[in-house]
Amino acid sequence: MLVSLVLLTLDYRQGETGVLAALQRGALTVFGPVQEGFAAVVRPVGGFFGAIGDLASLRAQNEELAADNEELREQVASLAELLQENAALRAQLEMRERLQLTTTGARVFAQPPGSFSYSRLLDVGAEQGVRVGQAVVNADGLVGKITEVTANNARLQLATTPSEGGYAVRIAETGEVGLLSGRGRNPYRFVLQNPEAEVERGSEVVTQMFGGTAIPDGIPVGIVEDSGGEPGRFLTVRPYVDFSSLDIVQVVLNAPEIPADLPQGALVPLEPAPRPDPPQPSRRTTAPGSAAPGTASGSPSETRS
């Protein structure tokens, strides 16, 4: 005990530079590598025992990662569908901008029972600004028009509905106007106003605006397939739209602006209408908002009720 007290005093008094400090450094130099070597050997063993403690948390982590992986796989699977929907919506947006339409997207969610139903139910209604008589289009062209509206749903009557009346259309290249009627699964039937007019196969058919309609001008409808027997009698027009795979469509909300001096019901080729203002979001279910000129007046081409 006395020796240690002496050594303590000596070390204290000598500090860093004294003999005892040198002895300490010597001890470190000698013993250090031994300690290091020993540590290198012992570390895996220590690690092993430490890992056993970690095992439970590792298992939990593994399960979590497996679940994440599964979720990511599912997301990848639905990705393909999203990409498809994206492409369809982009194409419809392009068409809408090209023709300067104000539209709202709608999804076809049901078809009425029965084998011969030519209408579809849409998931937009009066709350979204849909009115009876509005046109419905998709990226390919004219799909049909709205015939019934409730607060949140609407009925789309396809353009291919077999009927005598139909849509006012014209040949895009020559401007010849006429009436297009649906023939169910068969191509449209197109009757020209001027029976003597010459029409070529492959001519494009687009909608024709007239007084009292809510259907905009210039929407592609189909392509002339057959000029018929006598020139210009009945033409068959193949639709652009694939009616068996309708999913998302656009309901055209803005009616074309009719020039004030045009007599109601006249069926004449017109300049394309200037872009109307977008309609106010309307919650009224009584008065038709933006389709004001649309449904009220009778028109020569709309013979079907």
Next chain:
Amino acid sequence: MMAAVLVTVLLLETVVFPGLALGGWRPSLVTLSVIAFALADGPETGLRYGFAAGLTADLLAGGDQLVGMSALVLLSIGYAVGCARPYLSGQPVGAVLLVAAIGSAAAVLLSGLLSVLLDAEAPRGFAVIEAALVVGLYDALLAPLVYRPVAALATRYTGNPVVG
């Protein structure tokens, strides 16, 4: 119970099956359910259920069909199939398929005929025949799937013995 079956069938036919159309034609599950009930329960049930189902289908069809047309067609089919029921007891399942096919095809043909007579947006003759054939076949394919549950439900609720 019948109302629940009708609602289920209508939902399936209007929402799910448009995507599963064969050659553009959907099966007529409503007609199948009428045939199934008629086979399970007899002509009166077939008639009543056929009328109810047809009326509901007409109301849902909007402007496409005159209200009452499907009601008339389906009640006739229900009655006819129900009347054929005694002749079918003891026959194998094939008889059920045959009845389903013929019944469905007949329903489509009758609908087409009535449309022409009443001049309500009539489909063309060839389309009607094609529809009758395809719908009849598709319905026959689906008949076992519809018939078994319906027959089971019918026995549970009415206690009558069933065909097949």
